[in-house]
Amino acid sequence: MNIPNLLTVLRVLLIPVFILLFYLPFSWSYLAASAVFAIAAVTDWFDGYLARRWQQSTPFGAFLDPVADKLMVAVALVLLVEEHHNLWLTLPAATIIGREIVVSALREWMAELGARAHVAVSNLGKWKTAAQMVALVILLANPPLFTFWVAVGYFLLILAAALTLWSMLHYLLAAWPHLSADPKEK
Numbered sequence: 001m002n003i004p005n006l007l008t009v010l011r012v013l014l015i016p017v018f019i020l021l022f023y024l025p026f027s028w029s030y031l032a033a034s035a036v037f038a039i040a041a042v043t044d045w046f047d048g049y050l051a052r053r054w055q056q057s058t059p060f061g062a063f064l065d066p067v068a069d070k071l072m073v074a075v076a077l078v079l080l081v082e083e084h085h086n087l088w089l090t091l092p093a094a095t096i097i098g099r100e101i102v103v104s105a106l107r108e109w110m111a112e113l114g115a116r117a118h119v120a121v122s123n124l125g126k127w128k129t130a131a132q133m134v135a136l137v138i139l140l141a142n143p144p145l146f147t148f149w150v151a152v153g154y155f156l157l158i159l160a161a162a163l164t165l166w167s168m169l170h171y172l173l174a175a176w177p178h179l180s181a182d183p184k185e186k
Contacts, residue, residue, distance in 0.1 A: 002056045007047035011040045011068040015075055022079050022140070033079075034141035040072050041133045070100050076136045084144040088154045092161035096132065099164040103171055113178055124170060128163035131156050 014036055022033035047065065051057045077093040084090075135156035142150050172179075 002051075002054075002058070002061075004047040004051035004054070004056050005058060005061045005064070007043045007050070008061055008064045008068050011043050011047075011072060012064070014040050015071060018072070019075065019079065030143055031141050034137050037072065037076055037140050038137045041137065044069055044072075066104075070104070073132065073136065074100070076140060080136070080139050084139075089139070089157065092154075092157045095161040096157075096164050099168045103168055106171055106175055110175055110178065124163060124167045128160050128167055131163060132160035135160055 018033055018036045018040070021029055021036055023029070024032070044065070047061070051061055074097055077097060081090050081093050135153045138149055138153035139157065142153070144150070
C-alpha cells in the first residue's frame with residue numbers, strides 16, 4: 001500500500017460521506033457535498049500524478065482507480081437526477097453512465113484479446129472528464145433551481161455527454177477490426 005493507492009481508497013471511502021452530506025437537511029449541505037466531491041476529483045488527478053512521478057503504479061491501483069472514479073461519478077449523477085428530475089440532467093447522466101458501461105466492457109473484452117492498447121484513455125477522454133467534473137461540482141453545490149450556475153452546470157454536463165459519445169465512437173472505431181473479425185481471423 002502506497003500513498004497513491006491510499007488516495008484511491010480514500011476516494012471510495014468518501015462516497016458514503018458525500019451521500020450523507022448531500023441529504024442533510026441544512027442550507028450548507030449542497031456546498032459540503034460538492035466540496036467532498038471536489039476533493040475526490042482532485043485526489044483522482046493527484047494519485048495518478050504521484051503514482052507516475054514516484055513510479056508507484058501497482059496492479060491494485062490500476063484496478064481500483066477507474067472503479068473509484070466511475071463509482072463517485074455514477075453516485076453523483078444518480079443523486080442529481082433524483083434531485084433535479086428533468087431532461088437537461090437525466091439525458092446526459094444516462095448517456096455518461098451508459099457510455100462508461102459500454103467502454104468498460106469494450107476495454108475488458110479487448111484486454112482478453114491482448115489488444116487493450118487500442119482502447120486506452122485518450123486526450124478526448126481527459127477533456128470529457130474535466131467538463132464532467134466541473135459540471136458535477138457546480139450542480140452539487142446548488143439547489144435544483146434554475147439559476148445562472150445551474151444553467152452553466154447543465155451546459156457543461158451536456159458538453160461532457162457529447163464528448164462521452166464522441167470518445168465512445170472513437171473507441172468503438174479503434175476496436176472495430178477486432179469486433180468485426182471473422183472468428184477464424186482472430
